[in-house]
Amino acid sequence: MELLEEKIRKEGQVKGEGILKVDSFLNHQLDVALFEEMGKAFAKRFAGEGVNKILTIESSGIAIATSTARYFDYCPVVFGKKYVSLNLDQEIYSSDVYSYTKQQAYKIMVSKKYLDKDDRILIIDDFLANGKAVEALIDMVNQAGATLVGVGIAIEKGFQDGGALLREQGIALESLAIVDAMSEEEGVIFRAQSEKK
Template sequence: MELLKQRIREVGTVLSNEVIKLDAILNHAVDPALTTAMGREFTRLFREDNVTKILTIESSGIPIAFAAAQDLNVPMVFARRKKSLNSDTSETYSERVPSFTKGYVTDIMVSREFLTAEDRILVIDDFIANGDAARGLIRIIRRSGAHLVGVGIAVEKSFQAGGRTIRESGVRVESLAKITSLAPGRIEFE
């Protein structure tokens, strides 16, 4: 998606050979026009898959997932990272997932009432590096009995194994921008 690549070139800050900061468009602030365009692109890519629900993980995936859900006219659900006071963990699917960027392991959870065996789920997230968050969501979907139609990623760091290993497991992964290198301080795209 050329618009996304253009915006990454404009606002992206390379912090290391493995980390890019995109706070101005994905992780702290939201660019509504870009987010809407990403949602439309995911709709174009998955329109024929009869998606009934979109699943993401809080928090940075929510705007993109919402844009796609609105365009597809389906509900969106997000996996919570923290247990709230009104959460009944016996009524949730949960997984432990490490975060590459944050550097810690967290529990994610989705209420069982929001995933059914009749659902056709599209996972959407902002980034994929090692793929741990996506794999956690995939395990939750499989335990729920729902059908996974694919994974949509805004930015894939294809020099890390996440997208590749999930594809190798037989899951369709569509990324809107694939970064092949951040070294030496330059953003290179596929």
């Protein structure tokens, strides 16, 4: 997606060990107009697939998922929670994630009330790197017996293996920008649109 790649080129900062900082528009300050364009792109890719629910994970996925829902007839968005809140229903699906960014393991959970076997789910998240968060979301979709329509990602780190692992499983993955290489000196190199599949 040209608009997103432009934004990454202009505002993204590569920091040493594989870290791409995009907190000026994607995961701390949020560019909602951009998110709606991203939502339109996901809607175009997954049109006619009967998506009736969007599943994401707190926190950075929530804004993108919210902006995307309007292009899927305002279907409900459900977000996986990273810890047990006292308010949260105890009847839950749960899965484990290891975050390399934060260097810690955590659990995510979704109330059983909000994932149903008849659901046709689109998973949305901001980043795909090693794919651990998306795998945990898929795990919960499977626990519910729901159908995974596909996965929509803003920025895939193509030099990590999460994207390849999902594609090998035949999962419909739409990454709006794929970073194949990056360095502090040379910035970011994107995968060409023609090579994305």
